[in-house]
Amino acid sequence: MIVRPYKGYRNPLPKKLHIKTYGCQMNVYDSARMADVLAALGYVFTDKADGADMVILNTCHIREKAAEKVYSELGRLRHLKNARAQDAGEKGGGRMILAVAGCVAQAEGAEILERAPYVDMVFGPQTYHRLPEMVARAERHAGAVLDTDFPADPKFDHLPDQTRVDGKAAFLTVQEGCDKFCTFCVVPYTRGTEYSRPAADVIGEARKLVAAGALEITLLGQNVNCYHGEAGNGTEWGLGRLIAELAEIGGLERIRYTTSYPADMSDELIAAHRDVPQLMPFLHLPVQSGSDRVLAAMNRRHGVDEYRRLTDRLRAARPDLALSSDFIVGFPGETDADFEATLELVREVGFIQAYSFKYSPRPGTPASTMEIQVDDDVKTARLAALQNLLNEQQVAFNQACRDKVMPVLLERAGKHPGQLVGRSPYMQPVHTDAPDNLLGTIAELRIAAGYANSLAGVLVEGEVGATETGAGA
Numbered sequence: 001m002i003v004r005p006y007k008g009y010r011n012p013l014p015k016k017l018h019i020k021t022y023g024c025q026m027n028v029y030d031s032a033r034m035a036d037v038l039a040a041l042g043y044v045f046t047d048k049a050d051g052a053d054m055v056i057l058n059t060c061h062i063r064e065k066a067a068e069k070v071y072s073e074l075g076r077l078r079h080l081k082n083a084r085a086q087d088a089g090e091k092g093g094g095r096m097i098l099a100v101a102g103c104v105a106q107a108e109g110a111e112i113l114e115r116a117p118y119v120d121m122v123f124g125p126q127t128y129h130r131l132p133e134m135v136a137r138a139e140r141h142a143g144a145v146l147d148t149d150f151p152a153d154p155k156f157d158h159l160p161d162q163t164r165v166d167g168k169a170a171f172l173t174v175q176e177g178c179d180k181f182c183t184f185c186v187v188p189y190t191r192g193t194e195y196s197r198p199a200a201d202v203i204g205e206a207r208k209l210v211a212a213g214a215l216e217i218t219l220l221g222q223n224v225n226c227y228h229g230e231a232g233n234g235t236e237w238g239l240g241r242l243i244a245e246l247a248e249i250g251g252l253e254r255i256r257y258t259t260s261y262p263a264d265m266s267d268e269l270i271a272a273h274r275d276v277p278q279l280m281p282f283l284h285l286p287v288q289s290g291s292d293r294v295l296a297a298m299n300r301r302h303g304v305d306e307y308r309r310l311t312d313r314l315r316a317a318r319p320d321l322a323l324s325s326d327f328i329v330g331f332p333g334e335t336d337a338d339f340e341a342t343l344e345l346v347r348e349v350g351f352i353q354a355y356s357f358k359y360s361p362r363p364g365t366p367a368s369t370m371e372i373q374v375d376d377d378v379k380t381a382r383l384a385a386l387q388n389l390l391n392e393q394q395v396a397f398n399q400a401c402r403d404k405v406m407p408v409l410l411e412r413a414g415k416h417p418g419q420l421v422g423r424s425p426y427m428q429p430v431h432t433d434a435p436d437n438l439l440g441t442i443a444e445l446r447i448a449a450g451y452a453n454s455l456a457g458v459l460v461e462g463e464v465g466a467t468e469t470g471a472g473a
């Protein structure tokens, strides 16, 4: 007997989903959560766009370059989609659904559908819990889907629990959105207003991640240190309290958080750096500029001296703490003297790692229409000077790690046989020769060499607990 598929027959084979992620760690988290939502619809992750049934670009709008990349990638994907449609016509099978998610989707919405009409779905960072409805429409060919709402109900209330961990390090969003409105930044417009998840939800998700094998959790938020999650009986917890409670979860060895806003660093959070051994001694604390005048024009709510004193207090709480930061050069009106002040701050504070950017005018932000824009060649020269100094500090720190013993979370196989690669408490990649059974564990390594971007280490056997990580920049 021949069994014919009935009319509503669906291919029982899993559908392939490819997600390309741009930008920050929150996008990495969001992509994983989108994959969780789509798994319930039969989509299985694949690492190639070619042959995928659905391709999602999870985009970043922070600088012009990041946003423009999306359109060039869409151009490439259009060919794959067309080839796929041709195949479908000749051999049967489904077409490719092409989606743009994330902050470019939020900011540009319908414009994407105009520039790239072959896109099937455009949705912002706050609506991906609605993917099942969107996909149903796209699969019915019912026209392009556009969803850039900021729903009243947070998406977290509708997402399935995160229960899978790739490797041993996981991200967990605890806070999202921003009400700071730095004059250069699109985030308040693309991610929406500031929101903290209830503490019980965060702890519940963290427990599940640890049960699924996570040894390290990075708490994420655009302004993670202004976290103020509802904690029952009308009380709220700040990030310091949340971290102290998370540290009680047995098996959670490492806690990190990013990204922080200097003016929101509470006493309780600084104390957590002193009191919670699982909290890693590495903090990303963007300062943007070393000039009070520029900081004021950026609408930052801290001055240079406040930042300096804050780093002193953090180091007093945790003497082996090291810092990384973000910098913008060529902000409108930035003079040579302002830029010199940034270099001076870097020399004074010392950073073991940093991200630095030329100011990029973003549509709709106040700084983009400020009168005195800085010439691009001036920006280029300043960026080079700043990056030289920052690189020097990074290399000096890496070299100063030599002979220290560090706990390293061994995360993946290295290029060479018998080699594993992990991360130090300071996020430095560390290469070592070690047996495979140490993959996914935290091993004590003695650092043999420090390079520009990584370290080499040697397993220390029988010296567990002899950690001394206090390399100073």
Ligand code: 5AD
Pocket: 062, 063, 184, 185, 186, 286, 288, 326, 327, 328, 357, 358, 359, 360, 361, 362
């Ligand atoms: N131009 C250049 N850099 C920017 N950033 C944010 N907006 C802009 C912009 N318009 C940088 C800031 C921020 C980091 C995530 O990106 O340094 O901290």
Ligand code: SF4
Pocket: 178, 179, 180, 181, 182, 185, 186, 187, 188, 222, 223, 261
């Ligand atoms: Fe952007 Fe400033 Fe908010 Fe950070 S604090 S996300 S730089 S507006």
